[in-house]
Amino acid sequence: MIQVRNLGIDFGSEWALKNIDLDIPSNTTCAIIGPSGCGKTTLLCVLAGLLVPTAGQVLIDGQQLRGIRKNTGLILQNNGLLPWKTTWKNVELGLRTRQPDRKIVNEKVYSILKQMEISEFRNKYPAQLSGGQKQRTAIARTLVLEPDILLLDEASSALDAITREQLQNLILEIYKNKPTTLVLVTHSIEEAVFLGQKIVVMKKAQIKHIMSNPFFGDADIRTKPDYYNVCMEVRKRLCGDA
Amino acid sequence: MKVLRRTFNIRKIYGLAVVICLWEIIHFIVNSKIVPGPYETAKAFLGLLSGNLVLHILSSLFRVLSAISVSAAAGVPLGLLTGMSRKADSFISPVMYILYPIPKIAFLPVFMILFGLGNSSKIVLVTSIIIFQIMLSARDGVREIPQEFYYSARSLGLSMFQIYMHIVVPAVLPKLFSAMRISMGMCIAALFFSENFSTTFGIGYFIMNCWVMADYLHMFAGILALSLMGMLMFKVIDYAEKKLCPWLHLDS
Numbered sequence: 001m002i003q004v005r006n007l008g009i010d011f012g013s014e015w016a017l018k019n020i021d022l023d024i025p026s027n028t029t030c031a032i033i034g035p036s037g038c039g040k041t042t043l044l045c046v047l048a049g050l051l052v053p054t055a056g057q058v059l060i061d062g063q064q065l066r067g068i069r070k071n072t073g074l075i076l077q078n079n080g081l082l083p084w085k086t087t088w089k090n091v092e093l094g095l096r097t098r099q100p101d102r103k104i105v106n107e108k109v110y111s112i113l114k115q116m117e118i119s120e121f122r123n124k125y126p127a128q129l130s131g132g133q134k135q136r137t138a139i140a141r142t143l144v145l146e147p148d149i150l151l152l153d154e155a156s157s158a159l160d161a162i163t164r165e166q167l168q169n170l171i172l173e174i175y176k177n178k179p180t181t182l183v184l185v186t187h188s189i190e191e192a193v194f195l196g197q198k199i200v201v202m203k204k205a206q207i208k209h210i211m212s213n214p215f216f217g218d219a220d221i222r223t224k225p226d227y228y229n230v231c232m233e234v235r236k237r238l239c240g241d242a
Numbered sequence: 243m244k245v246l247r248r249t250f251n252i253r254k255i256y257g258l259a260v261v262i263c264l265w266e267i268i269h270f271i272v273n274s275k276i277v278p279g280p281y282e283t284a285k286a287f288l289g290l291l292s293g294n295l296v297l298h299i300l301s302s303l304f305r306v307l308s309a310i311s312v313s314a315a316a317g318v319p320l321g322l323l324t325g326m327s328r329k330a331d332s333f334i335s336p337v338m339y340i341l342y343p344i345p346k347i348a349f350l351p352v353f354m355i356l357f358g359l360g361n362s363s364k365i366v367l368v369t370s371i372i373i374f375q376i377m378l379s380a381r382d383g384v385r386e387i388p389q390e391f392y393y394s395a396r397s398l399g400l401s402m403f404q405i406y407m408h409i410v411v412p413a414v415l416p417k418l419f420s421a422m423r424i425s426m427g428m429c430i431a432a433l434f435f436s437e438n439f440s441t442t443f444g445i446g447y448f449i450m451n452c453w454v455m456a457d458y459l460h461m462f463a464g465i466l467a468l469s470l471m472g473m474l475m476f477k478v479i480d481y482a483e484k485k486l487c488p489w490l491h492l493d494s
Contacts, residue, residue, distance in 0.1 A: 048397055068396055080394030084412040084489045093408060094398030125489045145398070 001026045001061060002047065002149065002181060008055030009042055016042040018205045020056070024198065026148075027179040029216065031196025033186055033234065039205040040185045041077075044151050047183060048074045060149070070098075073147030077154040079138035081126040087113070087133075088122040091141045098145070108144050116140040116170075132163040136170070143174065152184040156191060165222070168194050172219060189238070193230045194221065201237045209237045278459045287463040299467055301443040305361055306433055306475070309368035310422065317373045318418065321380025322410060331381070342374040347432055350439065359440035367436050372425035379421035383414035416490055419483040423476065430472050445471065 007020035017039045024030045032040045045051040046058060049068040058065040060072075081090050092109045099105050113119040116136045126134055135155055142150065152171070156164040168191055175182055175195075186192050192199050197216040201209040213230055221227040262280050269279040278286075287295075323330045324338075346367060353363040353370075387409060395405050437446025445468045452461035484491050 045393070048393075050393055050396060068399070070399060072397070074393065074397035076390050076393060078388070078390050080390045082391065082394075082409065082412070084487070085408075093395075094400070097399050097401070097404060125492060127489065128492055141398070 001059075002183070003059040004043075004047075004056070005059065006056035007043075007046065007053050007058065009039070009046065009051060010054040015205050017046070017053075020207055022200065022207060022210070024181060024183060026061075026181050029175060029182040029184070029195055029197040030200060031184050031186055031192035031198070032200045032202060033189065033192040033196075033238065034202030034208075035238070036187065038202045040202050041153055043202070044074075044153050044183065044185045047149075048072055048151050050074075069149075071145075071147050072149045072151065073142035073145055074151045075135075075138050075142050075153065075155050077157055079126075079134050079155075081134055081138055081141075083126050086123050086125055087118060087129070087137050090126070090137055091144055094141060094145050112140045112144045116143075130163070131159045132167060135159065135167055139170070139174070147180065149181045149183070152182070154186055155184065157187065164188075164191070169219060171195060172217070176217070189231050189234045190222075192234060193227060199234055201234065203238075211237070275458050278462050282459060283462045283466055286459045287466050290460065290463050290467075295448065295463070295467060298443055298445045298448040298464070299471060301441075302433060302437065302445040302468075303471065305364050305437075305444070306368060306429060308361070308365045309372065309429065312365065312369045313373040313376050314418075317376035318380050318414075321377040322384055322406070322414065324377065325381040325384025325414075326410070334377075335381075338374060338377060342378070346370040347435060350436055354440065364433065364436040364441075364444075368429050368432050371428050371432050372422075375421045375425045376418060379417040380414050383417035384410055387413045412487075416483070416487050419479055419487070422479050426472065426475055426479070430468065430475075434468065
């Protein structure tokens with residue numbers, strides 16, 4: 001379980017995060033949505049252990065987070081793939097630092113590439129992949145480490161509409177097959193409603209509203225009116241002054 | 243692919259043909275022994291290869307390769323350190339900014355007094371010219387690495403040494419190859435100059451000695467040898483870049 005208590009980040013001239021309190025139960029999903037500059041990516045970086053909070057604390061399974069945690073996976077907006085490594089080398093990068101047995105590394109990498117349907121691109125470099133294939137590679141690189149917390153920073157923002165929906169379906173499928181604590185930052189209302197069991201609306205470095213999404217988990221929700229009702233609700237919260 | 247390869251070859255042949263034509267035209271216009279024609283120069287060059295020209299070429303190559311090795315061995319770690327550490331940057335960069343624009347070639351007499359009349363002073367001169375280029379390229383290469391690469395690496399659990407090996411070094415390599423290409427011209431020019439003093443071996447010495455003896459045909463053969471040596475070094479750098487940075491040379 002992730003517990004964020006009275007969290008604050010001060011970048012000197014201004015507060016990037018202020019008085020953040022948030023609970024994310026284990027093996028549930030949470031979508032953080034808000035306008036650019038509201039602090040959602042900063043919050044994700046704190047959860048990843050990349051930024052040290054100025055005030056407050058983050059507890060993971062009751063333990064205070066101090067730096068990078070081995071079992072937390074992070075997928076960044078621009079996927080963070082290294083241009084000089086092939087798909088295979090990118091995916092095995094983190095695993096090789098933890099697993100000395102070459103045979104196990106190869107088996108795990110091959111298996112995750114198959115699962116992500118990118119095994120045919122294993123010898124391609126990121127520059128030779130499409131946006132969707134790159135994101136699948138970035139997801140594979142993180143999932144191969146079998147994290148118990150998965151953090152996604154606007155993972156689908158650079159993709160076209162169809163590829164974005166395919167990626168969202170893939171993330172939901174991954175979650176359903178093996179539930180983990182999933183926190184995603186997005187500026188897409190539709191994505192937040194499709195992937196967020198809990199939807200957190202942020203504005204001006206603070207959490208303005210937290211709502212639960214009763215329709216989470218339905219892969220066909222996009223075709224149902226309920227989906228648009230929740231989207232409308234999130235839109236209202238985002239556009240409202242309160 | 244075949245078409246591309248053929249186009250590339252045609253371009254090379256075209257370049258060579260233009261240079262030979264221009265040379266022939268100048269030879270025709272000057273109409274003097276001072277500028278021999280390309281055919282007779284090539285013939286003289288091939289003839290000299292069985293003589294001691296090879297020794298002159300090897301002496302120059304040894305000096306250039308030694309200077310490149312020393313510059314890379316010292317310049318790359320210093321450049322990486324300057325790029326990665328603000329503290330190191332505050333110590334090294336101000337010195338680098340003062341020393342870089344100074345015309346090092348003027349220091350040849352000083353280097354000859356300090357390092358002797360043999361190979362050392364020549365290697366030090368060439369090193370002093372290219373090391374700053376390499377240091378600056380390594381430093382700037384590190385600074386251009388996107389923050390997201392470090393975030394990804396740290397979240398994947400990479401150690402500082404692994405970050406250097408998997409991120410910093412590959413990110414900087416293409417910059418280093420560019421720096422070597424740019425330095426190569428200056429490097430050969432400096433070597434040519436330094437080989438005019440206190441030596442009896444080196445392509446610079448060979449060319450100037452032929453000039454003093456008014457042996458213009460062999461002088462031109464020496465210039466051809468120096469040009470071929472430069473071209474060969476360019477090709478070696480290109481080849482090494484293709485092998486070590488394959489992601490820069492993708493077909494699609």
